[in-house]
Amino acid sequence: MTRPRLLFVVNVDWFFLSHRLPVALAARDAGFEVHVATGLSGPAETIESHGFVLHPLHIDRRDTGLRNAWVLWLDLVRIFRRVQPDVVHLVTIKPVLLGGLAARVTRVPRVIAAISGLGFIFTARGPLAKIRSALVSRLYRLALARPGVRVIFQNGDDQALLQRHAGIRDEQVVRIRGSGVDVAAWPVQALPAGAPVVLMAARLLVDKGVHEFVEAARLLRGHRGARFVLAGDLDPGNPTSLARQDLTQWVDNGLIEWWGHREDMPDVLASAHVVVLPSYREGLPKVLIEAAASGRAVVTTDVPGCRDAIDAGTTGLLVPARDGPALAQAIRSLLDDPARCASMGQAGRRLAEAAFDVSRVVDSHLALYREAVGST
Template sequence: MKIAYLSHTEWYLRNFRLSWMKSLMSRGYTVYGVIQKKEAENYLENEGIPVIRYPIERKSVNPIHEIITILSLYRIFKKLRPTILHTFLHKPNLYGTIAGRLAHIPIIINHIPGLGYIYTEQNGVKVKLYRFVTSRLYRYCFKYADKVIFHNEDDLNEFVHLTNNRDKFMVIKGTGVNVEFFSPDKVPQARKRIVRASLGVSTNDIVITMTGRLIWHKGIYELVEAARMIHSKYENVTFLIVGWSDSGNPGSVSHRFIEDVGRCGYIKFLGKRENIRDILAITDIYVLPSYREGLPKGVLEAMAMGIPVVTTDVPGCREVVIDGVNGYLVPPFDSKKLAEALEKLILDEELRLRMGSIGRERVLSEFSEGIVINAIHSLYEELLDKHRQ
């Protein structure tokens, strides 16, 4: 049986869905990755996952380009004839559903892992127009989707008015974390010393880390301001910001800002890294002052590594961090409150260890990769049973 996973980038499927795809293959499914043409990483193919490429531009609003994308997907689906089409993110959800419907794919699943820029940005005529058009298209597509998956109830409630069938909507808690890999006992002390030295971090420094794309909606500005407040009182604290400037996102942080801030020395922008576990292994506190999330994978990976988390009291983040238990929730846009929460953890090692331990237990019981993959597999079986009837 064929399943097609549709996204705009190979990076997305690799970073968030690879474990799902490999697990499904181990259960006898044939899984294809359908991704944009211009990428040439070949990572999925190296993992044994066949890839089909199609033309799509994330930022394009040119009707001709968008029609070409839909027609290309239609031709792909007509030839491939998958039983299940699982789409991710706004454009693939919308265009994939239209093309999948035309190609008579039996089962179509839309996946909205987060609302994205057009729903989190409240200002600007252009953004409001995009949001209006996207919502109207979703209203149409939800008629033909067999299931629509969200990562939290708040996001689900943003869209529920667009359908007459609430039963189509469901929440699955994120992508799941590989708790065997992201485990505090997997990185030896010798390796930690090497990582610290390679990053120019002193042995005695307290390390505060953030991972993710460098877009303003992740709270980059607030984090930098909070870091300045912390540094004025504690010079033995280093901030590591791991991620890249996403040029495809209108809210991307500029390279000039990164260069200017990075000159201070105590805030280190590390760019895109593959060794996330190594960096988390030397981290004392994880921080994510985001304005809104689906369910933040970086936070869950940090929790799995036994690290306390300071994040914002917003959808997605409040689902994983319990204030005062495995970390702290602070108001969004508030650098002062962010700094105060970080300071509590900086001053209390015992508190850090206790909160970190509780966080790992929380991931093991609710957010592990195995739990999420089983939920996805059960959903596929349920939809297949309905299709056979």
């Protein structure tokens, strides 16, 4: 009996491994032949070692021009025709838009599109922003608003926005809150002794709120001896990546510590007293659910995605986006009240167990794949 073919399309390999690997492994174990089309930042063997069939994509995340989009679309058309998947799972903006259009042309029977964040396409203002919004809305409508397509949203704001702009019907919609976390892999430890650590773990992008984090560090310099730590790397493939010279200057001035990219995130989060993510907009940020699983209080922004990852006032605090002083005040309030900090962390762990366990996420995806195969 031929195994059903499931093809993931993701912009870059490390995102697939960090956010979709448990789902892909479960699909493989459930009898699917799993293919992965993605841009490569490392050795191909990393993905192939899991028994997946790899299809390298020619994708430049920095290039938003039409020529790059055309090359990627042709690449996807060729892959779809060669693989002939029963189900295509599209993840991140370029794969969703261009993969949805390629699936339409090649008549892929079932498409699952994961909306992991819409950015500021629909919220920016000005004449150019209106033109861009209208164009992207049309592309989303062509890619997704048709039979055989299911759309996964991580938060209600993105769902309402895209349904309004792209004509996605209610019966197409599935809500899955993020990529989940294996709570067993994130043991809760007591808050460490010594100077409190305020941690921001993220790709070092302007849109993640790094400048506001550094401003808060400047405003709270010396307060209770707190150490402000950035864990994460620069992302040259992203147009909003920080400049290395800015990062070096902040470290040299003693405002922050930079720990770079870390593979041992359970230990990194265990070393923190407060976890901060002052992002401008998200789908549902993985670091916040990992912080909750680790039993750490959170300070994040009152924006789509971020506010969906916490129970405000119980597991963490919300502040306005792009507001360094408000961020500093919220961090100060937790540093000044260790008991509240600890109790928020305990509530976060309960939230992670109840709402974000990866087994729930995996089961929800497998149900979608089985439904899709059963209806082809």
